[in-house]
Amino acid sequence: MRNNVRSPIERWLPRLFKLAFLLVLCAGAWQCRNGWPVSGNLMDLVPQAGKDATRQLAEARIQEPLSRQIIALVAARSGGDAVVPARQLAQRWTDGGLFSTVQVELEVDLAALRAQLGAGRLAMLPAADRRQLETDPAAYAQRRARELSDPFSSSGLMPVDQDWLGLTRRAEQALNPGGAVQYDVRTGTLQAEHAGRRWVLVRAETRDSAFESGTPQRIAAQLERDRRFLDADGADLLVAGGPLYAAAGRAQAMAESSWIGTGAAIGIVLLLLLALRRARALLAFVPVAVGLLTGAVACIAVFGSIHVLTLVIGASLIGVAVDFPLHWLGKSYGMADWQAWPALRRVLPGLTISLAASLVGYIALAFTPFPALTQTAVFSAAGLLGAYACTVCQFPAWMQGWRPRPWEPLLRFATAALRLRERLTASRSALWLGALALAAAAAGGISRLGIQDDLRQWLSLPAPLVQQARQIGEITGFVPTSQFFLVRAPDADELLRRQARVSQALDGLVQRGELAAYSTLSQLVSPAADQKALGRELAASAAQPDVWKPITDLGIPYEALRQELQSLAALPAVTIDGALQGQQAERWRPLWLGIHDGQAAGMVTLLGLRNAAALDAVAGTVPGVTLVDRSGELNRMFAATRIEAAELKLLSYAAAAVLLLLTLGRAAAWRILAVPLAATACSLAALGYLGQPLTLFSLFGLLLVSAIGVDYAIFMYERIAGAPASLVGILLSAATTLLSFGLLALSHTPALANFGLAVALGVAFSLLWAPWIRSPAETAQQPSFNH
């Protein structure tokens, strides 16, 4: 038989493949030189915000503490003192070596703080005091005199004779963080009282950006031990922080990808053994493994790392990649003299077209702005290419001389199913009626379909973590808001003035209870020009002893006061950078973005926002102010991407149509396309009836469905080795796909479950509709493409 002779190409292919795969392996090993390049950072999956460098810097500043910081609160269950257990916790954290900084006690450098307050006594003066000094200095003098004679508020950090006017005292007040968290002098710790219990605050920062390495797991383990220790001491622990979410998300994604992978693999092994009844058929897993590896290597090569979400979806790709060897091995059901290379030659065109159709679908996805989809697309496309290459180049060499042992009942089932289908189509009117009923049902389901996208669907946090974060927010009053203002101005002084105007507007929101608090640089430092002006004015008032009479009446010599007033004119202005020195400015330090391209930029951050709608008005009233609303932006982007994905889907249909038209002809093209179209419509309807929302991920799943549908349709259309054998082939591949994606539908991450469900439904419907395709033999005696 001529077919048995291997062509030179067929002799070379396995060697070429092995060489190429070796290269892929080397690339993979090199990529892993610094540990597994697996990322759990949700933000990696979200589009970057614009090209604006200042804005990117601002967002990075907002993100930074979220990804590294951990906040713990410790309280004794008895309601007593929890400082000792909190210190022990901090000690364990320091000893554990996971954190770069652990802070339970604030080291207050009083000398440095005094120097800072002294130099900044004009710069850091709160706006209200500044106004009073400018407009009614006599009233200020009276207030100061009362203060000096009141033993409960006469002294401040500065000795009285170094600051007769008490300016540093007010500057010191401005530094008060407010909120429920207070400094406890006795122990040097930060504490918050809530519902009769005192919570001691412990803060830590992870050594690496917590999303990137194995750190999250170790932190989670550490916290587990801490909880046991504290429990034994009769203390409660609450913890929150980005690294914990990353740990939880990663652990869950890893666990899911492994059990989905294992589940799918076991199912497929059983299926292979049952259908082909030869141990060597298990080699069909080799293309799958090659595909997964190629996908991961390609993904890391393009993006620098692979996200856990991609890994989970990747695990389900097993079910698609195994289709290539299955279609080929499945032909043994129709070919009595199945032999490796000849059989491959006959299925090769079909395999290639189905690969091309899938690639078209995936490549379309790569153009959406969501890295989540792009990554999955690159992973899947490369993975399929790898699996295809392995099936075509290497697999036949291994399977030479292999004699399949088809399981007859399966073939009989396929034949019976096809015969049933024939009988159903016997009556034209019944067929039309059925089609109409189906269309009506589909329309009904689709009309029920709700559209919903939310970043929270991408991450399923364990309830205890969410609960603790909420409790910490309640106790500390620290509920960060994702929205913030980016303020820009030609120079630093103008920036501070604009920020002060934003503050005024925000004060209104605070009064109405729509906002808990905010941080702005103008709280910490006033414009340099204003500092100098105030200094000059106060120096001038040294010539008016009447103004300061209330203070001199206390027995303070006028000469001492005069000297201080005059020295204020010479006090050097404090810049933003200067004011941000020292520990007391910690809260404001991230707000200053510096001067870029001749523009000074700073942020105004918000805490405990209750009415986001009010912010737009604030941004509109002051020039140079932008409201950065990442979550709102993401939601808009979700909507835009959904439309884009739908358009891409149509485009991929068009591309597939052209591809089919060119290879199989017009009659074939529309028949083949009808299968994925019908399957997609039915899946959408089913999602609607099931009450599942249509998300970006389910749209993506349906995109995959169209590729699978085309795939099945091609095999059923070509009917190599007969219709029943082809049906067995797609039955097997549908079973494997259903296994993997069906398992994905059980994922705890809503986005993944949604995706899995969409694909599982789509595959089931594709399997249902593919056999209805009429073969070329039935339509006309046109020769099949692959002969």
Place this chain on the structure above:
Amino acid sequence: MKRLPMLAARLCAMLALALLSWNAGAFELADLQKQLRAAPVVRGHFVQQKFLRSLPQPLTSRGDFTLAAGKGLLWLLRTPIAQDLRIDASGISRRDETGKWQALPQRAGAGRENQLFLSVLAGDTTGLQENFDLELSGEPNAWQLALTPKSALLRQIFDIIRIDGSTLVDRIELRETQGDRSVLQMTDAVAGQALTDEEQRAFAD
């Protein structure tokens, strides 16, 4: 969080007034505590002097005080300016021109101090001992109590608080690390049994 010195000053004043109600024979801290609630009301005059390194003369203020167990403290400043202050569980208030009590702008953390103050008033010396090393010496009718702050931070602000007493507390001195010191002298302090109507009104609203 940086209001330590004010805290120190306030703590000092609070301690002083709390100790006013400690009885003379109290040589043991436990005895002091036991006798703390013996006098429900203590009234007297005060002279507060602040000695600053840069001034030859101290800054001096005078007035009257009323300490009522379980209610709080009235601190009625007479010279050089008149000012009525009240300290109770809710914080510090000042009587304004119309006679209404206005809460002085207080930092949120003062709750802890007030709590400490009130625990002292209630005769709970454990609160004191948490914050200070206490050293009692002398005779029942001429005793001295030295309080050294335990916290490293407070030690950066003041060295020691010295309290001299005979039947009641006579004098409180606070030495700051920077060289300044405050002296609070109580004169004519007498224990009473009940508040006057006016005092009751002052504590009422």
